[in-house]
Amino acid sequence: xxxxxxxxxxxxxxxxxxxxxxxxxxxxxxxxxxxxxxxxxxxxxxxxxxxxxxxxxxxxxxxxxxxxxxxxxxxxxxxxxxxxxxxxxxxxxxxxxxxxxxxxxxxxxxxxxxxxxxxxxxxxxxxxxxxxxxxxxxxxxxxxxxxxxxxxxxxxxxxxxxxxxxxxxxxxxxxxxxxxxxxxxxxxxxxxxxxxxxxxxxxxxxxxxxxxxxxxxxxxxxxxxxxxxxxxxxxxxxxxxx
Amino acid sequence: xxxxxxxxxxxxxxxxxxxxxxxxxxxxxxxxxxxxxxxxxxxxxxxxxxxxxxxxxxxxxxxxxxxxxxxxxxxxxxxxxxxxxxxxxxxxxxxxxxxxxxxxxxxxxxxxxxxxxxxxxxxxxxxxxxxxxxxxxxxxxxxxxxxxxxxxxxxxxxxxxxxxxxxxxxxxxxxxxxxxxxxxxxxxxxxxxxxxxxxxxxxxxxxxxxxxxxxxxxxxxxxxxxxxxxxxxxxxxxxxxxxxxxxxxxxxxxxxxxxxxxxxxxxxxxxxxxxxxxxxxxxxxxxxxxxxxxxxxxxxx
Numbered sequence: 001x002x003x004x005x006x007x008x009x010x011x012x013x014x015x016x017x018x019x020x021x022x023x024x025x026x027x028x029x030x031x032x033x034x035x036x037x038x039x040x041x042x043x044x045x046x047x048x049x050x051x052x053x054x055x056x057x058x059x060x061x062x063x064x065x066x067x068x069x070x071x072x073x074x075x076x077x078x079x080x081x082x083x084x085x086x087x088x089x090x091x092x093x094x095x096x097x098x099x100x101x102x103x104x105x106x107x108x109x110x111x112x113x114x115x116x117x118x119x120x121x122x123x124x125x126x127x128x129x130x131x132x133x134x135x136x137x138x139x140x141x142x143x144x145x146x147x148x149x150x151x152x153x154x155x156x157x158x159x160x161x162x163x164x165x166x167x168x169x170x171x172x173x174x175x176x177x178x179x180x181x182x183x184x185x186x187x188x189x190x191x192x193x194x195x196x197x198x199x200x201x202x203x204x205x206x207x208x209x210x211x212x213x214x215x216x217x218x219x220x221x222x223x224x225x226x227x228x229x230x231x232x233x234x235x236x237x238x239x240x241x242x
Numbered sequence: 243x244x245x246x247x248x249x250x251x252x253x254x255x256x257x258x259x260x261x262x263x264x265x266x267x268x269x270x271x272x273x274x275x276x277x278x279x280x281x282x283x284x285x286x287x288x289x290x291x292x293x294x295x296x297x298x299x300x301x302x303x304x305x306x307x308x309x310x311x312x313x314x315x316x317x318x319x320x321x322x323x324x325x326x327x328x329x330x331x332x333x334x335x336x337x338x339x340x341x342x343x344x345x346x347x348x349x350x351x352x353x354x355x356x357x358x359x360x361x362x363x364x365x366x367x368x369x370x371x372x373x374x375x376x377x378x379x380x381x382x383x384x385x386x387x388x389x390x391x392x393x394x395x396x397x398x399x400x401x402x403x404x405x406x407x408x409x410x411x412x413x414x415x416x417x418x419x420x421x422x423x424x425x426x427x428x429x430x431x432x433x434x435x436x437x438x439x440x441x442x443x444x445x446x447x448x449x450x451x452x453x454x455x456x457x458x459x460x461x462x463x464x465x466x467x468x469x470x471x472x473x474x475x476x477x478x479x480x481x482x483x484x485x486x487x488x489x490x491x492x493x494x495x496x497x498x499x500x501x502x503x504x505x506x507x508x509x510x511x512x513x514x515x516x517x518x519x520x521x522x523x524x525x526x527x528x529x530x531x532x533x534x535x536x537x538x539x540x541x542x543x
Binding site for chain 2: 008009010011013014015017019022031037046048049050052053055057058132133134135136137138139141197202203207214
């Protein structure tokens, strides 16, 4: 079985970290999600995951010793098979790739020597996997950026990246659900909402979902933005595969 | 009229806090909650609230509040200069306010965060199962002038013997003066060389001008060549080492994930101690032994 080699680490008094050495991949993600599901059945704890790690925090009601807990974690990991990956939601996110909407667009294109057309093609082509959420409420960490779009993070971060900004930094691309400081290049803007605390499900995305960007022009952007101001517009969601 | 209090003056940074927001870290939502959990729980215990009842947390300079109902209350945490009308109010002592009374809280003279617990607790709608303030989960980050806050039904004095007697108050609150923080190894502790480990274990550190509910950064810098990590989970009390060589101790409003090496992890008690430290205060670390895995690393059979 794959992914049996795991480093188990007690973090402070009440949390446990399970770490894998493997590279992040959709396959590893499906395995982590399955491990999380199995852990959740047995432990009263809050369990989150990132690229190659699972964290159990506030592990409660465990009258078990640390050693027994560790043995149990290993048993659960050993008996886990990855979730089947046949169906997943795709969230389609409209992006206006124009310099009035992406303040770093010009400098970004210059730095990576691509035309706007090439950038749009390379950025809208992949199906990005939502790996997990972190950094800001509803901020999705995405996997799948074309390596021709990689760029070092900006040496001086922007103090205010606007809500809805679509940006690239390092090997990652993402979309800011709220205003925030940030060190990535802003290449465009999406007029839709990615996080709304008043909704039953504040974020439309869950780990394992896909995101696909599509290009819109300024007129369409204005229209969607006005609509979004009246009532929050989440991305259009379709089911992929199955 | 509903039992309530009104904020007459907000103080420096006064927010509404309970134990925190749990179960939403997978959406990137911070825990929040009272920074000094010990002081918050002591306050609630003294007025016979449930331990996680909602309180006011103030920083450096407290608020002024008017009671619109008769209620018992207590202030805990940093030593505070306060008055109820003309009466001087001491920390950790229960008082009864009458409708119309004004509680005027001024400077904190020792520590930096204080708590007001009112019998019955502050009553507000939950947002994602917690009342703790955090933007954009709640609309505002701190209380506002003229804000009215409802108070629940008091159970103070309803049970004989339910009142907590503090035999030795100084014992319960002495942690506020402590400056040694108990820490455990963080997941990336192994990346530190011997010199660095000794430095951490033997030096005294200073709180920089960056200290808030998200993180406390230390002033001292250490040059190092430890690379950033793949973004991993972090929790309150995690100490990250920034590329510029500063230690950043994450507190209750911290992000849920981070890319800096996690070198140490504070004990629960140490988070309360640090919650009472402000700029230029000194701290040092006491490292507890690691949990030793019963397995060799990476080998399961």
